[in-house]
Amino acid sequence: MNKIVEEVNKMSIEEQETKLREIYPEFFEKKEEKHEEKKGLPPLPKAEKGKVVTRFAPNPDGAFHLGNARAAILSHEYARMYDGKFILRFDDTDPKVKRPEPIFYEWIIEDLKWLGFKIDEIHYASDRLEIYYKYAEELIKMGKAYVCTCKPEEFRKLRDAGKPCPHRDEPVEIQLERWEKMLDGTYKEGEAVVRIKTDLNHPNPAVRDWPALRIIDNPDHPRTGDKYRVWPLYNFASAIDDYDLGVTHIFRGQEHAENETRQRYIYNYFGWEYPVTVHHGRLSIEGVILSKSKTRKGIREGKYLGWDDPRLGTIRALKRRGILPEAIRELIISVGLKRSDTTISWDNLAAINRKLIDPVANRYFFVADPIPMYIKGFEEEFTAKVPLHPDHPERGYRELKFTPEKPVYVSKDDLELLKKSEYIRLKDLFNVKLLEVSEGKIVAEFDSIEYEKAREQRWHMIHWVPEGKECEVIIPEGDELTVKKGLLEKDADVKVDDIVQFERFGFVRIDAIENGVVKAIFAHK
RNA sequence: GCCCCGGUGGUGUAGCCCGGUCAAACAUGCGGGCCUUUCGAGCCCGCGCCCCGGGUUCAAAUCCCGGCCGGGGCACCA
Numbered sequence: 001m002n003k004i005v006e007e008v009n010k011m012s013i014e015e016q017e018t019k020l021r022e023i024y025p026e027f028f029e030k031k032e033e034k035h036e037e038k039k040g041l042p043p044l045p046k047a048e049k050g051k052v053v054t055r056f057a058p059n060p061d062g063a064f065h066l067g068n069a070r071a072a073i074l075s076h077e078y079a080r081m082y083d084g085k086f087i088l089r090f091d092d093t094d095p096k097v098k099r100p101e102p103i104f105y106e107w108i109i110e111d112l113k114w115l116g117f118k119i120d121e122i123h124y125a126s127d128r129l130e131i132y133y134k135y136a137e138e139l140i141k142m143g144k145a146y147v148c149t150c151k152p153e154e155f156r157k158l159r160d161a162g163k164p165c166p167h168r169d170e171p172v173e174i175q176l177e178r179w180e181k182m183l184d185g186t187y188k189e190g191e192a193v194v195r196i197k198t199d200l201n202h203p204n205p206a207v208r209d210w211p212a213l214r215i216i217d218n219p220d221h222p223r224t225g226d227k228y229r230v231w232p233l234y235n236f237a238s239a240i241d242d243y244d245l246g247v248t249h250i251f252r253g254q255e256h257a258e259n260e261t262r263q264r265y266i267y268n269y270f271g272w273e274y275p276v277t278v279h280h281g282r283l284s285i286e287g288v289i290l291s292k293s294k295t296r297k298g299i300r301e302g303k304y305l306g307w308d309d310p311r312l313g314t315i316r317a318l319k320r321r322g323i324l325p326e327a328i329r330e331l332i333i334s335v336g337l338k339r340s341d342t343t344i345s346w347d348n349l350a351a352i353n354r355k356l357i358d359p360v361a362n363r364y365f366f367v368a369d370p371i372p373m374y375i376k377g378f379e380e381e382f383t384a385k386v387p388l389h390p391d392h393p394e395r396g397y398r399e400l401k402f403t404p405e406k407p408v409y410v411s412k413d414d415l416e417l418l419k420k421s422e423y424i425r426l427k428d429l430f431n432v433k434l435l436e437v438s439e440g441k442i443v444a445e446f447d448s449i450e451y452e453k454a455r456e457q458r459w460h461m462i463h464w465v466p467e468g469k470e471c472e473v474i475i476p477e478g479d480e481l482t483v484k485k486g487l488l489e490k491d492a493d494v495k496v497d498d499i500v501q502f503e504r505f506g507f508v509r510i511d512a513i514e515n516g517v518v519k520a521i522f523a524h525k
Numbered sequence: 526g527c528c529c530c531g532g533u534g535g536u537g538u539a540g541c542c543c544g545g546u547c548a549a550a551c552a553u554g555c556g557g558g559c560c561u562u563u564c565g566a567g568c569c570c571g572c573g574c575c576c577c578g579g580g581u582u583c584a585a586a587u588c589c590c591g592g593c594c595g596g597g598g599c600a601c602c603a
Contacts, residue, residue: 061603343537427563
């Protein structure tokens with residue numbers, strides 16, 4: 001068995017394939033078929049082509065991150081899969097505790113577009129207050145909702161005991177009167193709340209007569225200012241909106257599972273059909289902070305540079321790190337609809353991203369922590385021509401010129417390798433014999449020019465640069481940010497936003513070019 | 526404490542609904558090799574998983590019960 005494996009390994013790939021086609025032709029057909037069938041999302045229950053409406057409903061109180069992206073991408077993906085409609089709805093109904101900020105409305109739209117979304121409709125819950133009022137009033141008239149003026153603690157006590165509060169069963173006229181007082185400002189913040197009637201013996205006390213609308217005295221809402229004082233709570237706004245906007249399928253985190261039981265009461269009272277819901281688990285990347293409050297805190301304390309700090313898991317941060325939107329999409333689709341939480345490793349994301357980036361990223365030499373290498377015995381100028389991409393020579397070449405008497409620079413990262421080697425090949429240049437190796441300088445002697453010799457002798461190969469421009473690579477590692485300073489080949493044609501590979505170093509995205517200094521952010525190996 | 530929901534290699538997912546074809550698949554990771562002027566890509570080989578205990582059954586990753594572990598919810602937040 002081992003012998004056969006050895007033999008096969010000795011053949012070239014073409015030989016292997018030809019042989020295989022000879023003895024086992026079906027293999028090739030089958031392989032292709034199998035590749036097709038996998039991947040992609042499972043079919044959606046009760047989904048009809050052209051009739052699926054999904055929505056993503058973020059609160060614009062922070063930047064969009066990978067965790068939110070799961071619900072967003074699934075929603076969008078299914079909308080497209082069934083030729084349906086995807087709605088973006090800003091759930092900006094809390095001007096107090098989770099205050100929306102104007103910038104995040106813009107960023108969320110921007111990030112969604114960057115991810116390749118086609119947004120069919122955009123709605124703002126804060127524009128829809130009158131709609132909520134209308135339905136609230138209807139529910140009150142139907143006797144399915146009431147205005148409660150209990151102190152929160154008192155209500156909680158009754159609720160936990162499964163008992164009705166004194167306002168619950170008062171006649172509709174009185175409820176409507178109080179509702180009016182909520183709207184006209186007679187009641188102040190904290191004095192009254194509209195509650196939806198539920199089963200008072202519901203096993204989960206938190207579901208019993210849950211609050212639907214509350215008063216906020218000086219909302220100073222970023223979009224509506226102080227125009228409205230009565231604001232719906234999440235469950236009410238969401239339930240009404242999903243119905244009113246015709247949403248058929250909802251994707252949200254499992255932390256919302258309990259909310260569904262609350263919202264269903266409204267649907268039942270009105271006789272509406274509840275959308276199909278998919279509750280997925282939480283998605284995170286190992287070691288990356290997604291929490292909005294932690295991020296905000298870190299920014300305030302100066303720990304993070306901003307919402308796009310490369311250590312963070314916001315979509316903007318991922319973008320800055322050179323992660324492609326398509327990679328994020330693929331990742332989320334591959335994780336799928338599972339209900340359990342998922343913590344993916346960077347390797348998983350990096351592997352997807354690398355497949356996308358590798359064919360397009362141009363190659364350059366970047367020498368981190370340069371050490372000069374003086375080379376004796378080669379007295380002419382010599383220009384190394386290196387392809388911008390090894391698999392695509394048609395894209396052109398870069399030229400690195402060796403000049404006698406002038407050192408070339410190699411990276412301190414290769415110091416150990418140099419110390420234990422007698423000979424080394426400078427990639428695309430020539431082979432040298434190492435005479436002296438230290439952290440401060442390296443002295444070498446020209447040996448030969450042929451690549452073949454280095455290969456036969458199994459000499460190691462390192463990258464180098466004759467002269468270069470200053471370059472800094474920011475490397476996010478967990479919660480740390482380290483900077484590698486070095487030299488990038490002088491004529492490297494890089495622009496901000498380019499994703500390139502620094503050979504033997506890794507893929508980076510060019511983040512800025514300031515005063516001739518190239519600043520890059522490390523993506524992955 | 527109460528109420529939900531989960532648990533398949535190091536990581537992520539498929540299989541579970543409808544028990545056998547699953548001594549378990551795919552990707553990533555790791556080890557080895559081939560190829561290659563990158564420690565990149567590609568190719569080949571290998572490593573490694575059904576949380577535990579009972580039960581039902583001719584047969585259980587799949588069904589049932591119990592346990593353990595993990596996550597979430599229990600706001601006049603979303």
